[in-house]
Amino acid sequence: MANLLELRNVSKTFGEVVALRDVSFHVGVNEIVGLLGDNGAGKSTLVKIVTGYHAPDPGGELLWRGKKLSHLSVARAHQLGIEVVYQERALADKQSLWRNIFMGRELTHAGGWLDVRRMRQETLRLMQSAMGFTSSAISPESTVKTFSGGERQGVAITRALHFRAELVILDEPTMGLSLSETRKALDFVDGIRKAGKSAIFIDHNIFHVYPVVDRMVVLDRGAVAGQFMRNELTLQELTDRLYQVARTGSLDG
């Protein structure tokens, strides 16, 4: 079976800075891939290429289900079902919940007029079914500024699923979350696998990544330093290898 997403020899330079160097990377169908790497390793750049935010340098190729994507825009990535879940950056703080859920994909009548009623109803339905917001204090009209980290994560995650994401990208979903909220976020990653979808899970914290992923890819200074299946390594071996990467830039040392 063809991979859901494949990057072949992708590089990205910003002026003098080489953010990614000849990276090849793939995500299989119904596979959860952990993307590990230090600050500046190129994780966010990789994500932004996959979501159509940045175009790769000439020479790099993107494939979706085995077919080449010649020009991937943000809109096209959405269409394909690539959805990013950022913890902090995902939401417009001063806007209501329903405006955040339908951000960039507003339901409209003819002429671009908003179908506010349907968006509110749909938001209410999602709140009760998917987000687990049962408190009467939160309504589709609530501004998301008042939400906790876990609640915000829930909003972003629900938004991704609502728009039938095929590939969910989680950018440090556990950053700044309490123990119980981290648990929730990790449960969701498991939920992605159960739903038959794929995910890229980006995190510093290998203790969060390790239990839920199938495969781990280590980025270092813009290049793939190595990758391994979870069942090949114990957590301790993984930790040792990562220190080695940080020191030497290579898994083989």
Next chain:
Amino acid sequence: MTPDEAARLPATRAAARPLARFLRRNSLQVGIVAVALVVWVLFLLGSPRTFLSRDIYVSFMSTTPFFALVAIPLTLVVIAGEIDLSFPSVMAFGMMAYDVLFVATGSIWLGFLACLAAGALAGLLNGVIVVKVGVPSLVTTIGTQFLLRGAVMIVTNGQGLGMTEVESTALHGLLVGRAFGFMPAQFIWTVAAGLVTWLLLNRHRYGAHVYLTGDNVESARLMGVNVGRTKIVTFVLVGLAAAFAGFVVSTEVLFFWPTLGEGYMLNTLASVFLGGAPGRSSGPSSPRSSSAPSTPGSSPRGSPASGPASSTG
């Protein structure tokens, strides 16, 4: 936040009733209206004869639209996280186009259309420089303000233009006539502009994108909102409105001064910001700063560890 406060948070939220919520959300606007009422009462006490007669209000209705017409779309620019300081010159720039067309063809309607087109073009220029070239809007529009004023002075040679011919056309009645014998038409235009802008902002996809662009530009872009186009459209709207306002002013006084618009800057900006448009200072583009209560009425947000998630989830 102490654990005590955190525990109380959900209860506070639940207690919010529609009226209380309305007041909390719009506290700034409600406050400003209250201040306006107090000021009005002070004036009323100071000079009851003036402020109890109709004339003063007819006068207000006739002159406030000159800057209110620009302030309304300018609010959209500010919400989108930008600013436009070129509108005083755009008012004259539009009239310069009228001047040229009217002198060349003798057609007032053609001149009017040229005026609006010139305004929209000036707005487009601002928008393109800000979005495509990436110059901050403050710098851009201060620059185009001088550029456009200079163009007006060169083309008109610093000379004004009598507009008495407009009086004989329907345009005069439409723009500055007196409805019901007393109400200045420009006031009706202003109210209409306010209603249309409210609808665009709150009930149209364009307005939704204006909010999102100003609130979290990166997130909006990542979610597929065409941030650049949204900003350019807002600049075009301000340009169009400024040219229209310039035409209304000139028609009201039946003369076009090449200095038209000078002196409108602060009144207009004051009404935008007193009206409560969320400005840059509240940090729309910085997601981190959002946890600080930037507008009155924001309730304290729980820290991730102690937030109300556990009680609501």
